[in-house]
Amino acid sequence: MxxxxxxxxxxxxxxxxxxxxxxxxxxxxxxxxxxxxxVAPRPIAWVTSMNEEGGLNAAPFSAYNYLCTDPPIIGIGVTDRPTGGFVPKDTARNIRRTGEFVVNVVTEDLIRQMNICATDFPAEFNELEMAGLSTAPSQVVKVPRIEQVHAALECREYTTMEIGRSRIILGRVVAIYVEDKFVDPAGPYVLAEELHAIGRMNGLGSYVKTRESFLTVPRISYEEWKQGKR
Structure with missing residues (x-):
């Protein structure tokens, strides 16, 4: 080596x-x-959570993905605060104490607001207010979604694992919000090529757009492979 x-x-x-x-x-x-x-590009979980007093927090995390569909589970990695010791960030602490959160989908038109929510504001600041955002009630959980987003996943904590200085949060998706124009009801399928979600690339402020960048590569069946359709 x-x-x-x-x-x-x-x-x-x-x-x-x-x-x-x-x-x-x-x-x-x-x-x-x-x-x-x-490990890129990565989807971004723009998480809204709530403390016991009803105070809201909004923060983006790119250590995020869906893990299974039966039951529907998503996973988020949240590192502890860099101040030393094992002190959880507000998002991890809120989820552990209230058991609910919302993953708001980050799209191209909201990247600036998402980035503002990544700022390490003092505790008395509200990230949503700093970013000029408002909230809307969720269907099932008490934590609201960000009103301006086009899609969101309402989650209840399934479990939290502490590994080193990180907390891996597994959330069970209990409701989904998607604006009608981004859904094909035949599936239903999300019209991802219209939603324009963005992905995180590295730690240098780099992101990737999905606008006009889709590739369609149909999966090949074994029978097709035997016939030389590769």
Whole structure:
């Protein structure tokens, strides 16, 4: 294995090619930088949650995906606060205490507002107000969705696992909101090529659009493969 990159005062050693990294020797920051650049693009969970007093929090997380459909479970990775110790972020704490949250789908037209909600505001600030956003009641859970989003998943906590300095939150989807214009009722299918969701790429502020970028590659059956349709 090649040694991990070493940082001195303004000096950075160069990697030999190809790069091979022993992750057992990597720092937390190096691991983060590499994983988020390679596990990409990633969907973004723009999570609204509520504390016991009814105070709202909104924060985006790109360690996120759906994990199974029966039952419908999504997973979100939330790291602890970087201040030392094992102190959960507001989102993880709220979900653990109230058991509910909403995943708001991030689309191209809302990327600026989502980014504002990623700001580490002091506790007395409301991220939604800072981003000029409002809320709308959810169908099942007490936590509201962001009114301006075009789709949202209402969730109840299934379980939370603490692994190192992260909390992996599994949520059971109990209701879904999608604006009619983004749904083909025949499926129903989400018209993803019209919704224009965005994805996270790396830790350098890079995102990817889905507008005019869809590829259609139908799955090949075994019979088709035998016939040479590859």
């Amino acid at each position: 090649y040694p991990l990159i070493a940082h001195t005062v303004g000096v950075e050693e160069h990697w030999e090619s190809p790069m091979k990294i022993n992750m057992e020797e990597a720092t937390a920051r190096q691991t983060y930088n590499l994983l988020i650049g390679l």
